[in-house]
Amino acid sequence: MSRIILGDNQYGKAEVRLVKVDRDSPTHVLHDLTVTTQLRGDFGAAYTDGDNAHVHATDTQKNTVYAKARELGVRSPEGFLLDLAAHWQAQEWVSGTQMSAEQYAWERIGEGTGGAGHSFVRTGQETRTAVVQTDGEAAYVLGGLTDLVVLKSTGSEFHGFPRDRYTTLPETDDRILATSVTAWWRYAADAVTPDADWNARYEQVRATFLDAFAGLHSLALQQTIFAMGEAVLAAMPEVAELRISCPNKHHFLVDLAPFELDNPGEVFVAADRPYGLIQGTVLREDTRPAPAAWAAVPAFA
Secondary structure, eight states: OOOOOOOSOOEEEEEEEEEEEEOSSSSOEEEEEEEEEEEEESOHHHHHHOOOTTOOOHHHHHHHHHHHHHHHOOSOHHHHHHHHHHHHHTSTTEEEEEEEEEEEOEEEEOTTTTOTTTEEEEOOSOEEEEEEEEETTEEEEEEEEEEEEEEESSSBOBOOOOOOTTOOOOOBSSOOEEEEEEEEEEEOGGGOOTTOOHHHHHHHHHHHHHHHHHHOOBSOHHHHHHHHHHHHHHHOTTEEEEEEEEEEOOEEEOOOGGGTOOOSSOOEEEOOSSOEEEEEEEEOTTOOOOGGGGTTSOSOO
């Protein structure tokens, strides 16, 4: 039999909860993140022999998250992850990293009550995500979001699909289209710069997604996904490719005939499962693959 060896591996601290308050002005800024750090490098002996001589403890990685938040601040998820990656890339035995974060949104409240500068309410919209991968001297940045729930009450159709003896779904030229968007997008290498405004870029991607969803008369959720990705790539040369995953949040018309009531497309039951799951990658034809950017990141959510 051939010898058994260790393959690709990484380790670190998962889901470090970090809240950073910027108090430089009377109007405070709140950063609420969950950060995961992963290191790659010369750690094979820890797996095969239990030799920890090269292992940077995961507790040390946790403490580094907090220390760097104080020392460098948190400008954006992407910027903070690049700061963490730079720190760990400079340490012995580390040849690559994966730093990821989720950011939770808070809205300032208290206008007119004296508390507007320091009071917040957690908003129930999407969660912003980010991943920074380093491999030697190369750095890759992924922006993302999850749970961006959108719905259109008309302007969506679904028909022309194959039918067989198991097909019961009726065709429709007017339906509710609802989904919860999860997306990752990779920034081009020349867009990963120290002065990049990651927050503005995120807001532009999000706004472009929403405009494309609202503006397209959809014949299929697949068409909607492509239109959303296409709109971002057309507007933002700094984005190289996107991966988008959308469950179809089905809304079925309720039969009110037993109650001698009509239902002209007004009363629906929202079904949570099972659901269609539509996923796709949108990229420019001449885009070079960057597998190191997506290492350990699921192809689709």
